[in-house]
Amino acid sequence: MDDLEVPSLRSLSDFLLESARFSTPAINDPSRWANRVIDNLLYYQTNYFLTAVLVFLIVGTMNPKAMLMGLLTMVVIFAIFVYTTSNRVEMHRFKRSHPFVCFLLILLCCFLLLKVFGGLLVFMWGIALPLAMIFIHASLRMRNLKNKMGKKLESLGLKRTPMGILLFQLGLEEQARS
Structure with missing residues (x-):
């Protein structure tokens, strides 16, 4: 774990605003779409982590009692x-x-689950919403040269990042290496 490197936070301009380019993914070519998603997951992983935490906290502050009850459940x-x-x-x-x-x-x-079902839904929403946002961004954001270079460094083993390890553990290393 000594060689684990956390990538830098990408600028908001690169992540969402002026220099960001978006297009619909090639739905008819799943391998190309998967490559785009994996490239973006590897390149923007710090931004995605912060986005997930922020959205989870926003959902939690909207209904903190239900969020805490869902987490406890x-x-x-x-x-x-x-x-x-x-x-x-x-x-x-x-x-x-x-x-x-x-x-x-x-x-x-069963009775207790029905009683805390609302809290479970709020907790699941707090997890599912950031994941959906990350997947949509990773699917729509077009790759750039830095993005492709980062993926190559990760696949050659020259750079190990938390997202690269997670993708490897999920069995997506073949897509990450291609």
Whole structure:
């Protein structure tokens, strides 16, 4: 992780305003579209990270109680999932020996999920909106020479960035290297 490099913040002019060029992506050529998106994700990753944080905070400040409730609910759901998957034998034994208690617990969980459903929607909106904005920008923003050079440096392994590592972990390294 010592060779990890965080790219510099691109100017607003380059990111959105005067020098930015936008066009519709080549929808009929998915590999070209994917290359454009990956190039832009690698080149503008710092801008995208700040955009995602800013939009998440804006959504959170519009309804902070629901955002906090949604976040807490997701943490609890994740904890329950981890606990039940790591203790399958115990859970199976408990379900067999106490079927009525399990049925009541399922009903209680459904009731609680319905109760906090609005908070879950606000939290998911706070995550989905920035991701959608990033994808739309990365799809519409045309690549420039700096953008293409940054991708080549990343694919040759001369420069490692957080987005490059994330794309590699998602299995998109072939598109990132082409």
